[in-house]
Amino acid sequence: xxxxxxxxxxxxxxxxxxxxxxxxxxxxxxxxxxxxxxxxxxxxxxxxxxxxxxxxxxxxxxxxxxxxxxxxxxxxxxxxxxxxxxxxxxxxxxxxxxxxxxxxxxxxxxxxxxxxxxxxxxxxxxxxxxxxxxxxxxxxxxxxxxxxxxxxxxxxxxxxxxxxxxxxxxxxxxxxxxxxxxxxxxxxxxxxxxxxxxxxxxxxxxxxxxxxxxxxxxxxxxxxxxxxxxxxxxxxxxxxxxxxxxxxxxxxxxxxxxxxxxxxxxxxxxxxxxxxxxxxxxxxxxxxxxxxxxxxxxxxxxxxxxxxxxxxxxxxxxxxxxxxxxxxxxxxxxxxxxxxxxxxxxxxxxx
Amino acid sequence: xxxxxxxxxxxxxxxxxxxxxxxxxxxxxxxxxxxxxxxxxxxxxxxxxxxxxxxxxxxxxxxxxxxxxxxxxxxxxxxxxxxxxxxxxxxxxxxxxxxxxxxxxxxxxxxxxxxxxxxxxxxxxxxxxxxxxxxxxxxxxxxxxxxxxxxxxxxxxxxxxxxxxxxxxxxxxxxxxxxxxxxxxxxxxxxxxxxxxxxxxxxxxxxxxxxxxxxxxxxxxxxxxxxxxxxxxxxxxxxxxxxxxxxxxxxxxxxxxxxxxxxxxxxxxxxxxxxxxxxxxxxxxxxxxxxxxxxxxxxxxxxxxxxxxxxxxxxxxxxxxxxxxxxxxxxxxx
Numbered sequence: 311x312x313x314x315x316x317x318x319x320x321x322x323x324x325x326x327x328x329x330x331x332x333x334x335x336x337x338x339x340x341x342x343x344x345x346x347x348x349x350x351x352x353x354x355x356x357x358x359x360x361x362x363x364x365x366x367x368x369x370x371x372x373x374x375x376x377x378x379x380x381x382x383x384x385x386x387x388x389x390x391x392x393x394x395x396x397x398x399x400x401x402x403x404x405x406x407x408x409x410x411x412x413x414x415x416x417x418x419x420x421x422x423x424x425x426x427x428x429x430x431x432x433x434x435x436x437x438x439x440x441x442x443x444x445x446x447x448x449x450x451x452x453x454x455x456x457x458x459x460x461x462x463x464x465x466x467x468x469x470x471x472x473x474x475x476x477x478x479x480x481x482x483x484x485x486x487x488x489x490x491x492x493x494x495x496x497x498x499x500x501x502x503x504x505x506x507x508x509x510x511x512x513x514x515x516x517x518x519x520x521x522x523x524x525x526x527x528x529x530x531x532x533x534x535x536x537x538x539x540x541x542x543x544x545x546x547x548x549x550x551x552x553x554x555x556x557x558x559x560x561x562x563x564x565x566x567x568x569x570x571x572x573x574x575x576x577x578x579x580x581x582x583x584x585x586x587x588x589x590x591x592x593x594x595x596x597x598x599x600x601x602x603x604x605x606x607x608x609x610x611x612x613x614x615x616x617x618x619x620x621x622x623x624x625x626x627x628x629x630x631x632x633x634x635x636x637x638x639x640x641x642x643x644x645x646x647x648x649x650x651x652x653x654x655x656x657x658x659x660x661x
Numbered sequence: 662x663x664x665x666x667x668x669x670x671x672x673x674x675x676x677x678x679x680x681x682x683x684x685x686x687x688x689x690x691x692x693x694x695x696x697x698x699x700x701x702x703x704x705x706x707x708x709x710x711x712x713x714x715x716x717x718x719x720x721x722x723x724x725x726x727x728x729x730x731x732x733x734x735x736x737x738x739x740x741x742x743x744x745x746x747x748x749x750x751x752x753x754x755x756x757x758x759x760x761x762x763x764x765x766x767x768x769x770x771x772x773x774x775x776x777x778x779x780x781x782x783x784x785x786x787x788x789x790x791x792x793x794x795x796x797x798x799x800x801x802x803x804x805x806x807x808x809x810x811x812x813x814x815x816x817x818x819x820x821x822x823x824x825x826x827x828x829x830x831x832x833x834x835x836x837x838x839x840x841x842x843x844x845x846x847x848x849x850x851x852x853x854x855x856x857x858x859x860x861x862x863x864x865x866x867x868x869x870x871x872x873x874x875x876x877x878x879x880x881x882x883x884x885x886x887x888x889x890x891x892x893x894x895x896x897x898x899x900x901x902x903x904x905x906x907x908x909x910x911x912x913x914x915x916x917x918x919x920x921x922x923x924x925x926x927x928x929x930x931x932x933x934x935x936x937x938x939x940x941x942x943x944x945x946x947x948x949x950x951x952x953x954x955x956x957x958x959x960x961x962x963x964x965x966x967x968x969x970x971x972x973x974x975x976x977x978x979x980x981x982x983x984x985x986x987x988x989x990x991x992x993x994x995x
Contacts, residue, residue: 552747
């Protein structure tokens with residue numbers, strides 16, 4: 311529990327400063343890594359002290375002032391100090407609620423919740439279904455990203471369509487899925503039969519795994535497509551041309567040059583899509599409030615996506631219990647977040 | 662093999678007008694044709710079109726083989742890029758051996774040795790200097806034994822000493838290759854070309870041997886771009902206190918004097934009398950003297966027009982006499 315907290319905290323507090331000081335050695339001759347560790351430790355001790363004496367709000371002031379002090383120490387001038395101070399106000403607004411939520415949990419209750427099969431099932435579903443959505447997003451998003459990266463007339467229209475889910479309210483997205491693919495929509499209720507094994511599958515989205523994955527794909531696909539497109543665009547055209555003049559056709563050029571140079575961006579997009587799907591609430595709550603799926607420990611079961619489960623727990627059991635589950639989901643999200651950072655900044659951006 | 666080109670291609674860039682590139686020229690077997698033109702003249706687009714990277718109309722043929730509908734990988738044309746375009750995720754040796762899946766290639770290590778970069782075989786391109794990168798790129802292009810070479814400003818990104826060394830390497834490589842070489846650098850063009858084609862706004866404006874292009878430009882544009890002086894002749898523009906420079910068009914010059922509007926002469930052919938205008942065509946005032954390796958470039962003012970000339974050392978007087986040898990002068994009509 312506490313390990314998770316620290317890991318996440320480190321991510322929250324060091325990332326912005328890492329970019330600030332990455333390429334310069336600090337005054338005084340200590341290494342950048344050591345200095346970062348010292349800053350993070352001081353912040354954690356200060357937070358613990360503030361919580362300990364019962365004035366956690368005091369930590370907010372400390373964080374903002376210490377950022378200004380660091381800027382002053384590094385000779386950033388009045389403007390630099392002002393920027394660091396104001397920037398830290400936002401960081402506090404983002405980080406403090408999460409820190410406080412974790413700090414205010416009852417550890418026994420968190421452990422109890424972690425042992426609850428219902429919670430475990432919800433968390434399992436919240437990794438598994440988003441993973442399917444991410445795989446779908448990447449499998450079909452990569453070809454689309456390739457086409458977009460190459461450019462074509464009318465591209466802006468397609469780009470807008472790709473970005474549309476980002477601005478559609480998620481409850482609306484859920485309704486759209488029901489109107490589009492639900493009963494009476496395209497494919498809704500249509501039966502597909504696989505001839506040889508005589509397997510019949512009825513296309514239905516309401517309260518099904520298919521519906522949940524569709525809803526998650528709807529909201530997460532833009533991340534996969536855009537990240538992959540940027541990755542493909544970052545491969546210089548001339549490098550691909552060089553491959554062509556050496557005898558590689560379009561597919562060989564993709565396989566031996568474009569893909570090896572772009573896979574990291576594509577993977578980042580996939581993980582981003584996964585993370586986005588994990589956090590989805592609105593669309594999932596409408597389309598697939600509760601779904602049946604295969605759970606390795608117990609076989610076919612029915613469960614809810616964790617954000618939905620947490621909302622239910624909050625309504626039925628209150629803040630304390632839902633907070634404990636939320637902390638578990640937060641830890642899970644932190645792991646995914648770390649994964650994103652590790653994948654995306656493998657070339658030295660992550661300390 | 663002879664490379665015959667008769668293409669036109671239209672390009673539309675965002676926020677820019679349509680740009681058309683059209684050329685009808687032929688590169689003889691073993692010949693190096695330099696396409697010389699300023700930035701934005703479409704010379705790289707022309708080369709890329711020949712390579713098959715852009716849709717085009719017309720015809721590209723290599724010997725008797727029509728390449729027009731062929732994709733780049735089927736054209737048998739080697740391409741060397743200004744920014745090297747090495748595969749950053751492959752070692753130097755893997756770069757050179759890249760074409761081995763599709764062609765019977767030359768031994769990569771032999772090639773790397775030939776270009777003096779054998780010790781870099783296991784390095785990755787981002788760790789190489791510009792000169793090293795271009796040597797690797799040359800080795801890579803040669804490895805697949807292309808029928809003809811296309812080179813897009815291969816020396817432009819290099820510093821001067823490296824450029825001079827690599828220019829010699831290139832001259833050796835291209836000695837018996839059919840090659841089309843694009844550059845904006847007239848020194849490189851003159852050093853490396855069997856023939857030069859000057860391109861402007863997407864069209865070839867003059868084509869000929871380096872001697873013809875540099876000594877007998879046929880337009881003010883070519884004259885200026887190849888580094889010749891280009892003086893206006895209109896309305897006594899070259900009248901000086903010592904008299905008017907008079908050409909009657911009978912001196913075996915390119916254009917008859919009557920409709921000539923410009924006069925072109927290379928700086929190295931301008932004769933200088935440092936003592937003043939005696940025995941010279943007319944006098945000129947020295948605006949600036951720039952010491953170069955072993956000689957001094959003088960920027961002169963002749964009746965309000967600029968004229969460059971060379972002297973062995975900076976003149977002591979502000980006024981010098983200049984003569985324009987008739988056989989070195991080309992008369993042009995704009």
